[in-house]
Amino acid sequence: MATPLLVTGGAGYIGSHVCKALAAAGWLPVTYDNLSNGHRWAVRWGPLEVGDLQDRARLDAVLERWRPQAVLHFAAYIAAGESVVDPGKYYENNVLGLLSLLAAMGRAGLDRIVFSSTAAVYGTPRRVPIDERHPLEPVNPYGSTKLVCEQLLRDFAVAHGIRSVALRYFNAAGADPDGELGEAHEPETHLIPLVLEAAAGLRPEIAIFGEDYPTADGTCIRDYIHVADLAQAHLLALDRLSGAEGTDAFNLGNGAGFSVRQVVEAARRVTGRPIAVRVRAARPGDPPVLVADAGRARSDLGWRPRHSALDEQLAHAWQWLTAPGRRPRADPCAIVRPAATQIANSS
Numbered sequence: 001m002a003t004p005l006l007v008t009g010g011a012g013y014i015g016s017h018v019c020k021a022l023a024a025a026g027w028l029p030v031t032y033d034n035l036s037n038g039h040r041w042a043v044r045w046g047p048l049e050v051g052d053l054q055d056r057a058r059l060d061a062v063l064e065r066w067r068p069q070a071v072l073h074f075a076a077y078i079a080a081g082e083s084v085v086d087p088g089k090y091y092e093n094n095v096l097g098l099l100s101l102l103a104a105m106g107r108a109g110l111d112r113i114v115f116s117s118t119a120a121v122y123g124t125p126r127r128v129p130i131d132e133r134h135p136l137e138p139v140n141p142y143g144s145t146k147l148v149c150e151q152l153l154r155d156f157a158v159a160h161g162i163r164s165v166a167l168r169y170f171n172a173a174g175a176d177p178d179g180e181l182g183e184a185h186e187p188e189t190h191l192i193p194l195v196l197e198a199a200a201g202l203r204p205e206i207a208i209f210g211e212d213y214p215t216a217d218g219t220c221i222r223d224y225i226h227v228a229d230l231a232q233a234h235l236l237a238l239d240r241l242s243g244a245e246g247t248d249a250f251n252l253g254n255g256a257g258f259s260v261r262q263v264v265e266a267a268r269r270v271t272g273r274p275i276a277v278r279v280r281a282a283r284p285g286d287p288p289v290l291v292a293d294a295g296r297a298r299s300d301l302g303w304r305p306r307h308s309a310l311d312e313q314l315a316h317a318w319q320w321l322t323a324p325g326r327r328p329r330a331d332p333c334a335i336v337r338p339a340a341t342q343i344a345n346s347s
């Protein structure tokens with residue numbers, strides 16, 4: 001049997017793509033997910049163990065059953081805007097969730113973890129592109145929870161010998177190039193899927209959150225990184241964990257920023273469809289610009305992103321959104337996914 005790895009949050013957007021890449025590389029990805037925001041149908045490359053990060057008995061049982069070699073920890077709440085209005089929800093799930101996981105790893109004698117961190121740990125950048133030495137000054141509770149998690153990993157490395165790599169993703173985008181997976185948050189808050197849903201006629205328009213930022217067109221700039229490229233970085237981080245002790249952090253981005261208006265324009269180009277926009281108030285907790293310097297991931301991990309073009313990212317997400325089998329529910333903004341068994345039968 002292939003060597004198991006525990007993938008918390010493996011039923012979610014990025015975790016499911018990473019599971020596919022892990023299986024292709026010969027691992028057995030064991031998903032541990034409470035399905036609060038994930039989907040059974042997205043777990044296709046290994047077993048699904050339904051459970052919550054803070055369910056100590058369940059975690060212990062799953063670790064005992066599979067005896068994984070390492071953990072890839074994606075499970076968390078992810079919406080920066082929501083974290084501003086409900087910070088407790090974020091600290092409870094993201095920080096206590098990791099604490100619980102680390103304790104379970106300790107009980108199981110497991111010492112390797114790849115952690116999903118974020119560009120949000122930097123806050124409003126003092127300089128761009130942002131490298132890993134940039135001050136860590138989050139401007140929303142979501143980013144603060146991830147910074148606390150990174151600190152936890154540093155402290156557990158010293159005290160308990162836990163080896164960790166924190167991958168600071170910039171904005172995950174796109175979908176599996178083979179069309180087998182994609183982004184399906186409910187409700188969706190991310191710009192690219194929302195823009196594409198507007199192009200598909202599933203939404204009447206897209207909101208632009210603020211046009212008075214200190215950027216060329218006044219809208220926020222982000223560095224969009226293809227989810228398949230993120231997946232490859234996890235394989236490299238696992239390699240790193242077998243050689244290196246302690247903890248380290250790497251940015252994952254392309255080093256190119258696109259404004260909200262540029263994303264909308266690119267989506268019009270890629271889909272050939274009109275997309276109506278309406279300018280609304282700025283969303284609290286949004287830094288004006290986030291662009292990565294991912295030089296260390298390239299030099300130290302050997303990471304080579306292959307899908308850097310925004311148009312390609314949009315094309316893959318569009319292929320996923322418009323694939324046969326996806327149809328609107330009664331709620332025109334929601335999308336129905338086929339059940340896992342249906343997918344298995346049709347593939």
Ligand SMILES: NC(=O)c1ccc[n+]([C@@H]2O[C@H](COP(=O)([O-])OP(=O)(O)OC[C@H]3O[C@@H](n4cnc5c(N)ncnc54)[C@H](O)[C@@H]3O)[C@@H](O)[C@H]2O)c1
Binds near residue numbers: 010015039077117170
């Ligand atoms: N999407 C991005 O652009 C982005 C950028 C930077 C960092 N990240 C980080 O990457 C990770 C994955 O993001 P995503 O976009 O795939 O999110 P997602 O919501 O699609 O996936 C998260 C998964 O974790 C599960 N989960 C949440 N809380 C849980 C709990 N207590 N116990 C068990 N399972 C739980 C959810 O059900 C879901 O399947 C997150 O940690 C996020 O903070 C995401």
Ligand SMILES: O=c1ccn([C@@H]2O[C@H](COP(=O)(O)OP(=O)(O)O[C@H]3O[C@H](CO)[C@@H](O)[C@H](O)[C@H]3O)[C@@H](O)[C@H]2O)c(=O)[nH]1
Binds near residue numbers: 078169170189194
């Ligand atoms: O309907 C929308 C949705 C978003 N935006 C803007 O688009 C940009 C991107 O927003 P979104 O797609 O929601 O991503 P972020 O808020 O940048 O956060 C994502 O990217 C971060 C890393 O940069 C991760 O940490 C988060 O988990 C992930 O949700 C931001 O400026 C938003 O204000 C709009 O204008 N209209």
